[in-house]
Amino acid sequence: MTESMIVPIRWQDDAIELLDQRALPGKYETFYARDVTDTVEAIRSMVVRGAPAIGITAAYGVVLAAKSLGTSADWQPRLDEDVKLLATSRPTAVNLFWALERMKNVITRHIYATVVPTEALLEEALRIHRQDLQDNQAMxxxxxxxxxxxxxxxxxxxxxxxxxxxxxxxxxxxxxxxxxxxxxxxxxxxxxxxxxxxxxxxxxxxxxxxxxxxxxxxxxxxxxxxxxxxxxxxxxxxxxxxxxxxxxxxxxxxxxxxxxxxxxxxxxxxxxxxxxxxxxxxxxxxxxxxxxxxxxxxxxxxxxxxxxxxxxxxxxxxxxxxxxxxxxxxxxxxxxxxxxxxxxxxxxxxx
Missing domain, CATH: 3.40.50.10470 (Translation initiation factor eif-2b; domain 2)
Known part of the structure; x- marks a missing residue:
């Protein structure tokens, strides 16, 4: 099976690294989403597009939201608001809502945690990313x-x-x-x-x-x-x-x-x-x-x-x-x- 040399989405420690598709093919530019606002803008403005890629990006956006909360004890309602904001970025691609639902399930499993479950959310986002690649290959x-x-x-x-x-x-x-x-x-x-x-x-x-x-x-x-x-x-x-x-x-x-x-x-x-x-x-x-x-x-x-x-x-x-x-x-x-x-x-x- 021929594998693509193109990597449109990478997770960095404090950002989502996105190949800016608005610039192609003339320029190969990178867009760094460092918070939820950046992530929503990247999706809305077509920096990233395609239903699966939107879902993956939104999942990483939840991780960025979690990281921004630090050790806040009232993290859940604040994180819920960020998830809702991500859900408004594009209306038709259902993969966006599917990925956010998976991230919400992680939040629910940690409902009684006194600290933000950032690592668990990151693991789920990475799992969504890996699964998409595997699913593409099977398809x-x-x-x-x-x-x-x-x-x-x-x-x-x-x-x-x-x-x-x-x-x-x-x-x-x-x-x-x-x-x-x-x-x-x-x-x-x-x-x-x-x-x-x-x-x-x-x-x-x-x-x-x-x-x-x-x-x-x-x-x-x-x-x-x-x-x-x-x-x-x-x-x-x-x-x-x-x-x-x-x-x-x-x-x-x-x-x-x-x-x-x-x-x-x-x-x-x-x-x-x-x-x-x-x-x-x-x-x-x-x-x-x-x-x-x-x-x-x-x-x-x-x-x-x-x-x-x-x-x-x-x-x-x-x-x-x-x-x-x-x-x-x-x-x-x-x-x-x-x-x-x-x-x-x-x-x-x-x-």
């Missing part, structure tokens, strides 16, 4: 086996789901990386992914670092590429998956899945089990984040449209389960996902 193996069923092929991906978006190997891009190493993929078609250009700035950069053949295409060229028979799989990640298998992912994924179905191209979603939100029956209940109008109104400092018109800038859309051929998790593959199949997997794991 990659399952996804590569699925691609092997169709033989050597070209694939398309949308947004960034690689090492930059996770604790290391990647989800959808991790599958692609592993499948390339196994000789199962010959070329990757990378959508630019407006308006933040995660595909152009990040995915293309990651693939280029590892000499994986790629071409960057404008988002609206996807149908043409599919019609030309240049791809056999659309492989994407997820920020939240409802109980019935509806998937929230980067804006544009829904339309790509519709196009893929029309052209007879298979759709694979690669996501850890922590991305499932079984409290939501369908994707209609998934909160969709919208971001500042400036992201569409300007290109850098240059104004590209009128300052007075209304701007609609949703970050995600929801792809119905009916358009998805397989959801690949660290525990296996759910083909033709449905509420029944997803419930069966979780019930099996619980027993």
């Amino acid at each position: 990659a193996r399952h996804g590569a086996q699925l691609i092997a069923e169709t033989g050597n092929c070209e694939v398309m991906t949308h947004c960034n789901t690689g090492a930059l978006a996770t604790g290391g190997h990647g989800t959808a891009l991790g599958v692609i990386r592993t499948a390339w190493g196994d000789g199962l993929i010959s070329h990757v078609h990378v959508n630019e992914t407006r308006p933040w250009l995660q595909g152009a700035r990040l995915t293309a950069w990651e693939l280029e670092q590892e000499n994986i053949p790629l071409s960057l295409n404008i988002d609206s060229a996807a149908s043409l590429i599919m019609k030309q028979g240049k791809t056999q799989w659309l492989i994407v990640g997820a920020d939240r998956i409802a109980a019935n298998g509806d998937v929230a992912n980067k804006i544009g994924t829904f339309s790509l899945a519709v196009q893929a179905r029309y052209h007879g191209i298979k759709v694979m979603v690669a996501a850890p089990l922590s991305t499932f939100d079984l409290t939501l029956a369908t994707g209609d209940e998934i909160p969709i984040e919208t971001r500042d109008a400036t992201e569409l109104r300007q290109s850098g400092e240059r104004l590209v449209t009128s300052e007075t018109i209304d701007i609609y800038n949703p970050v995600f859309d929801v792809t119905p389960a009916a358009l998805i051929d397989a959801i690949v998790t660290e525990k296996g593959v759910i083909k033709a996902p449905s509420a029944k199949k997803i419930a069966m997997m979780f019930n099996t794991l619980a027993n």
